[in-house]
Amino acid sequence: MTGEDWQIVGFTAGMALLATLLVLPPGILLAWLLARGRWPGKTLLETLVSLPLVLPPVVTGLLLLRLLGRKGPVGKWLWETQEIEIVFTWKAVVIALAVMSLPLLVRTARTAFEEVDGQLEQQARTLGAGESRVFFSVTLPLARRGVWAGVLLAFARALGEFGATVMIAGNIPGETTTLSVAIYNLVQLGQDDKAWTFAGISASIAFLAVAASERLSRRRS
Amino acid sequence: MIEGLHAGFERKFPGELPIEVMFHAPRRDAAITVLFGPSGVGKSTVLRCIAGLDRPDIGRIEFDGTVWHDSEEQISVPARQRRIGLVPQEYALFPHLTVAENIGFGLFRADDAARDKRVAELLDQLALMGFEKRRPAELSGGQRQRVALARALAPEPRLLLLDEPLSALDMPTRLRLRRELRRWIKATGIPAIVVTHDRQEATSLGDELVVMYQGRTVQQGPVNEVFSKPSGAHVADVLSVETVRPGTILARTNGLAVVEVDGVALQVLTIGLPEDTRDVFVCIRAEDVILESPGERPASPRNRLPAIVLDLAREGPLVRVDLDCGFPLSSLLTAQGCEELQLQPGSRTTAVIKAPKVHLIAR
Incomplete structure (x- = not known):
């Protein structure tokens, strides 16, 4: 392992962490909304959130490219007003990882929120608590294991993302190349030994994250 | 101002008998009003409507001159603003909080010192000293009930609501607590509405009795008066005692x-x-x-x-x-x-x- 190799591992872990942090607030909000009652547009939102799970990642990447490219509606606005370039930078990596890991966080956290006894939330209301206090003092603490499990799964998913990342962030060594993309490069170049080392690192982190997630969602306090 | 609670409302659920109630829970002398009737006549729903956790379809609920619910004027005060102390059937203690944190839950507007003082007061009053660091799962049924009562009392509610307060307890504890519960409630000086299907609980806890039969309130009056003078065959049947x-x-x-x-x-x-x-x-x-x-x-x-x-x-x-x-x-x-x-x-x-x-x- 050279310094360059460690840079790739560190960069990938950092991007995955950033992506996880980025999806945390909207992911928890979405999970909570989807766990509550019925409201118009719920099924549509549910489907949209879960879509990246089943859509080919390259397709998701292509859609993001369209959206965030300089000619795309969001990308154009960002470039013209803020002079921010997304595509083919580290920002694109974070966005690709975030979009791909969001469904795992939302689905896991949603189940956890649904399991919270509604009577406890109502009890909190009778004790004068407003909706935000109910959420932060009762709902979230009671669902914390499931939410953590979802965060770990999302992180693990982000670490291994390939298709969407390549589409929107490309493969610029030292700038946008992640672990998975590097493995692809190495195999293309016939450097199988190094590819296996990277694969081992990738698999170990994923294994630990999923194992921890399983433990959290199974054991109930 | 009309003191106490006045409730006259209807609540319907598809495929079930409609719940139609009309009763008054007095406030003077911190009266305990017992809502009595067989299981499944909608007593808990009535309590939930009073608490603001469920909404009547038609009707009005008023407490001490304040309208809590009026379907015609489309008024419905949310539960958190009604200042009621609810003790639900299974107590609904927060499992992730300690006894002290449970009791202090409703005191979030008070500063730390005032909250600690009030919690200590209630721990003492309800014989819970020494248990403040425990979690609900580590308590006996009787202790849980006291924690639920203390938690409801902490923010000094205007009205206490207790749903089958003794039914989650084993028989010996129930017999012992029947008398103590009345003493505790009376000591607070807060009027209370107690839901029960147990005749002995009704007579030993209550001052005022409201009898429910098939979703309707059928008679109201002082406890021994209602028991000795049931207003109709239904009531006598519900009460299953004549003298x-x-x-x-x-x-x-x-x-x-x-x-x-x-x-x-x-x-x-x-x-x-x-x-x-x-x-x-x-x-x-x-x-x-x-x-x-x-x-x-x-x-x-x-x-x-x-x-x-x-x-x-x-x-x-x-x-x-x-x-x-x-x-x-x-x-x-x-x-x-x-x-x-x-x-x-x-x-x-x-x-x-x-x-x-x-x-x-x-x-």
């Missing part, structure tokens, strides 16, 4: 006692009654009152009370005989038995009640 009178224990030996009711001495059993009980409700079901001709000789040591027939009412194959034997007493006998005794209003008879059939409830 309830206040009495005083004069003497007790070996599980037997003499109770004085309106100047008449009755022999009774005192199994299960606390040692220091003096004031009781004496409950006698009409089926347990046998009538004899005045001249017959006593066959066994029974309560034999000379009585005058006040009224006769036919109920299917049976006849209900209202008597005056120093206190009002009802007897239920077959039409044939009634004819043999040649009973009619004004005639003299002897009412016989076996000692084990006289039921005592501490008051």
Whole structure:
């Protein structure tokens, strides 16, 4: 392992962490909304959130490219007003990882929120608590294991993302190349030994994250 | 201002009997109003509507002049603004919080010092000292109930709501807590509404009784008045007792006692009654009152009370005989038995009640 190799591992872990942090607030909000009652547009939102799970990642990447490219509606606005370039930078990596890991966080956290006894939330209301206090003092603490499990799964998913990342962030060594993309490069170049080392690192982190997630969602306090 | 709680509303669920209630829970002397009726008549729903956790379809709920719900004016004050203290059936303690944190939950607007002081006060009042660091899962049923009560009391609510407060407890604890619960509630000076399907709980806890039958409130009044004067056959059926009178224990030996009711001495059993009980409700079901001709000789040591027939009412194959034997007493006998005794209003008879059939409830 050279310094360059460690840079790739560190960069990938950092991007995955950033992506996880980025999806945390909207992911928890979405999970909570989807766990509550019925409201118009719920099924549509549910489907949209879960879509990246089943859509080919390259397709998701292509859609993001369209959206965030300089000619795309969001990308154009960002470039013209803020002079921010997304595509083919580290920002694109974070966005690709975030979009791909969001469904795992939302689905896991949603189940956890649904399991919270509604009577406890109502009890909190009778004790004068407003909706935000109910959420932060009762709902979230009671669902914390499931939410953590979802965060770990999302992180693990982000670490291994390939298709969407390549589409929107490309493969610029030292700038946008992640672990998975590097493995692809190495195999293309016939450097199988190094590819296996990277694969081992990738698999170990994923294994630990999923194992921890399983433990959290199974054991109930 | 009209004091206390006034509720008159309707709540419907598809495929179920509609719930229609009209009652008043007084506030004076921190009255305890018991909402009584068999299981499944919608008592808990009524409590949830009062708490603001459910909404009546039509009607109005008002407390001390403040409208909590009015379907016509589209007013519905949210639960958190009603300042009620709710103790639900299974207590709903927050499992992730300690006893002290549970009790202090409603005190989030107070500063730390004031909250700690109030929590300590309640821990002391409800004999929970030493348990403040425990989690609900580490408590007994009786302790959980006290924590739930303390948590409800902490923010000084205007009205306490208790849903089947004793039903989650085992039998011995229930008997013990029946008396203590009333003392605790009374000590707070806060009016309370208690939901129960247990007749003994209703009589030992309540001042005012509201009877519910098939989703409707059918009678309201002071506890012993409702029990001794059910307004209709439904109510009597729900109450399943015809005679309830206040009495005083004069003497007790070996599980037997003499109770004085309106100047008449009755022999009774005192199994299960606390040692220091003096004031009781004496409950006698009409089926347990046998009538004899005045001249017959006593066959066994029974309560034999000379009585005058006040009224006769036919109920299917049976006849209900209202008597005056120093206190009002009802007897239920077959039409044939009634004819043999040649009973009619004004005639003299002897009412016989076996000692084990006289039921005592501490008051």
